[in-house]
Amino acid sequence: MSGIVFYPCAVICIISAILVVTRRNPIYSALFLILCFMSIAVIYLGLQAPFLAAMHVLVYTGAILVLFLFVIMLLNLRPPELGRELSPWIRVLIAILCVALFVMFCVPIIQGTKGYTIQPPPHGFGSVKGVGQTLFTYYLLPFELLSLVLLIAMIGGVILAKRRL
Amino acid sequence: MMECLLLSAALFAIGAYGVIARRNLLIILMSIELMLNGVNLSLVNFARVWGQNSAHVFVLMIMGVAAAEVAVGLAILIAVFRNRRSVDTFDLTQMRG
Numbered sequence: 001m002s003g004i005v006f007y008p009c010a011v012i013c014i015i016s017a018i019l020v021v022t023r024r025n026p027i028y029s030a031l032f033l034i035l036c037f038m039s040i041a042v043i044y045l046g047l048q049a050p051f052l053a054a055m056h057v058l059v060y061t062g063a064i065l066v067l068f069l070f071v072i073m074l075l076n077l078r079p080p081e082l083g084r085e086l087s088p089w090i091r092v093l094i095a096i097l098c099v100a101l102f103v104m105f106c107v108p109i110i111q112g113t114k115g116y117t118i119q120p121p122p123h124g125f126g127s128v129k130g131v132g133q134t135l136f137t138y139y140l141l142p143f144e145l146l147s148l149v150l151l152i153a154m155i156g157g158v159i160l161a162k163r164r165l
Numbered sequence: 166m167m168e169c170l171l172l173s174a175a176l177f178a179i180g181a182y183g184v185i186a187r188r189n190l191l192i193i194l195m196s197i198e199l200m201l202n203g204v205n206l207s208l209v210n211f212a213r214v215w216g217q218n219s220a221h222v223f224v225l226m227i228m229g230v231a232a233a234e235v236a237v238g239l240a241i242l243i244a245v246f247r248n249r250r251s252v253d254t255f256d257l258t259q260m261r262g
Contacts, residue, residue, distance in 0.1 A: 014176075017175075017199055020183065020199065021180070021186070026195075029191070033199070047213045049221060052209060055228060059231075064232060067235060068191070071191070085186075086186060090186075094186040095186070097185075101181060105177070109174060110167060119216065122216045126213075126221060134222050139226075146229045149230065150232065153232075156240065157240035160243070
């Protein structure tokens with residue numbers, strides 16, 4: 001994958017992800033999350049997964065983020081209802097711990113990927129046809145069970161959010 | 166390959182920070198999405214390395230489960246806000262023994 005696409009997208013992704021977790025107003029967080037997800041979709045395109053990139057844009061920015069924005073506007077939070085945050089030095093401590101987590105991930109990644117050369121992918125890799133064939137032959141039962149999960153989540157969401165049944 | 170895995174690790178760590186350090190339930194749910202996206206990114210990267218479509222199917226499954234999780238989580242958030250008028254996690258102490 002060409003670095004000229006990857007590195008700008010990675011930088012946008014990291015910066016917008018950091019802005020997501022540091023903004024106080026959830027509206028700004030949701031909008032930066034959209035930016036982060038779009039750059040991830042571009043990275044998926046670079047990794048030769050065009051079907052997944054389309055699904056990512058459809059599901060995450062099309063469904064999940066719209067749901068988030070819809071709920072934020074439904075709640076219509078005023079500043080006192082947003083709650084308070086932890087004190088700054090505790091947050092700095094947690095940030096240091098998370099950087100340590102990242103460094104912990106970095107060591108095996110850098111050691112384990114040494115000397116790997118990536119071959120060109122086989123024919124039909126990542127296309128709608130290839131993914132669909134794998135999905136509907138080897139993974140048919142998990143696919144059907146996923147539809148059951150979504151149905152249960154839908155019923156649960158309606159029951160939880162409804163005022164009176 | 167390495168850069169992509171590092172990016173996914175960074176996304177996961179940022180999401181973990183959001184889950185631990187924030188007290189706003191909405192932001193915590195968004196941070197969970199960030200962590201799931203970090204994992205998805207590493208799966209897509211491994212699929213590219215080994216030329217297997219199975220990992221793409223796994224990512225599709227994770228997307229479906231994430232959609233279900235967000236739907237239920239936001240419904241719980243609406244129910245909590247209706248009873249408590251707050252989305253602060255520290256206000257949710259009703260079940261404390």
